Amino acid sequence: MLTIPGLCWLCRMPLAVAGWGICSICQQSLTPPPHCPRCGLEAITHPLPCGRCLLKPPPWQRLIYVDDYRAPLNVLVQRLKFSAATALAPALSRLLLCQLLAARRDGTLRLPDCIIAVPLHQTRGWRRGFNQSDLLARPLARWLGCRYQPGGLKRRRRTAIQHQLSASARSDNLRGAFTLEFPVRDLHIAIVDDVVTTGSTVAEISRLLLRNGAATVQVWCLCRTL
Numbered sequence: 339m340l341t342i343p344g345l346c347w348l349c350r351m352p353l354a355v356a357g358w359g360i361c362s363i364c365q366q367s368l369t370p371p372p373h374c375p376r377c378g379l380e381a382i383t384h385p386l387p388c389g390r391c392l393l394k395p396p397p398w399q400r401l402i403y404v405d406d407y408r409a410p411l412n413v414l415v416q417r418l419k420f421s422a423a424t425a426l427a428p429a430l431s432r433l434l435l436c437q438l439l440a441a442r443r444d445g446t447l448r449l450p451d452c453i454i455a456v457p458l459h460q461t462r463g464w465r466r467g468f469n470q471s472d473l474l475a476r477p478l479a480r481w482l483g484c485r486y487q488p489g490g491l492k493r494r495r496r497t498a499i500q501h502q503l504s505a506s507a508r509s510d511n512l513r514g515a516f517t518l519e520f521p522v523r524d525l526h527i528a529i530v531d532d533v534v535t536t537g538s539t540v541a542e543i544s545r546l547l548l549r550n551g552a553a554t555v556q557v558w559c560l561c562r563t564l
């Protein structure tokens with residue numbers, strides 16, 4: 339997939355606005371299925387929380403995402419992460435922005451005071467040269483007029499790669515893996531990640547924020563999948 343500025347990343351048609359990256363027709367194919375507003379998983383109870391969340395809600399209050407981890411979005415996310423296609427980041431952030439604005443229009447989303455990105459461990463970040471969540475969070479903060487806190491969260495130690503572990507091993511692997519580098523008392527915070535699967539990483543960060551006095555925590559991601 340070659341990058342040509344001014345053409346849609348997916349269908350190659352000229353864009354009405356070059357910076358959008360993805361045309362309005364392709365964008366229509368990128369919408370989430372009916373899902374639970376709390377955990378983000380598919381649910382017929384939409385727009386009400388699902389049965390799982392009524393019994394055992396995740397520590398965050400709201401999850402916003404663009405689509406399942408499926409074509410064509412998964413291909414774009416892989417390119418962002420592994421082919422260093424950083425030019426894609428604003429186009430993907432814009433997709434997330436559209437979902438956020440739609441939730442604002444419904445009156446179901448409160449804008450956060452502050453946005454933070456899920457950090458990579460330094461050695462992984464150095465090897466890649468960038469943190470994709472940071473690239474997604476920056477334009478969102480600018481467009482929404484929210485504060486972005488780069489480095490607000492640090493990964494204390496390198497954790498094993500999550501998808502190679504079982505569910506309980508995942509949360510053990512993450513316990514104490516992050517440190518908070520700024521005061522969050524009474525702040526409404528949004529955590530930005532590229533893909534949320536089991537949710538154990540964002541759950542660990544949410545618990546850390548809430549333990550430190552954050553008022554509410556939202557999770558914003560490109561893909562939500564199990």
Ligand SMILES: [Zn+2]
Pocket residue numbers: 346347348349350351360361362363364365
């Ligand atoms: Zn297109």
Ligand SMILES: [Zn+2]
Pocket residue numbers: 374375376377378379381387388389390391
């Ligand atoms: Zn739910």
